[in-house]
Amino acid sequence: MSAGEKARAKAEQVVGKAVRKAAHAMGKETTAAKGAALETRGRARATKEKSRDHFRH
Template sequence: MSADEKTRAKTEQAKGKLKEAAGRATGNERLVAEGQVDQSRGDARQAKEKTKDAFRH
């Protein structure tokens, strides 16, 4: 996994978790949903990079 893509994935996941937590704390369902989407994007990016790494070896 390239370091840049790995960092992007982790950042997206962390951002999503923060948004979701803030949304839950304030009762903002839209913010909760955005946080979940960001986490999913980070998970997908990470899975894509792991798949690419598996085929390189």
């Protein structure tokens, strides 16, 4: 996994989780769903990069 993609995936996960929790606490369910989607996108990106590394080695 390249360092840039790894950092980007982790950043998406962290930001998504923060947005989701903050929005949920304020009762804004639409924004919470967007945060959850961002977090999921980060997890998917990390999974994609890990699988790519397994095929390279």
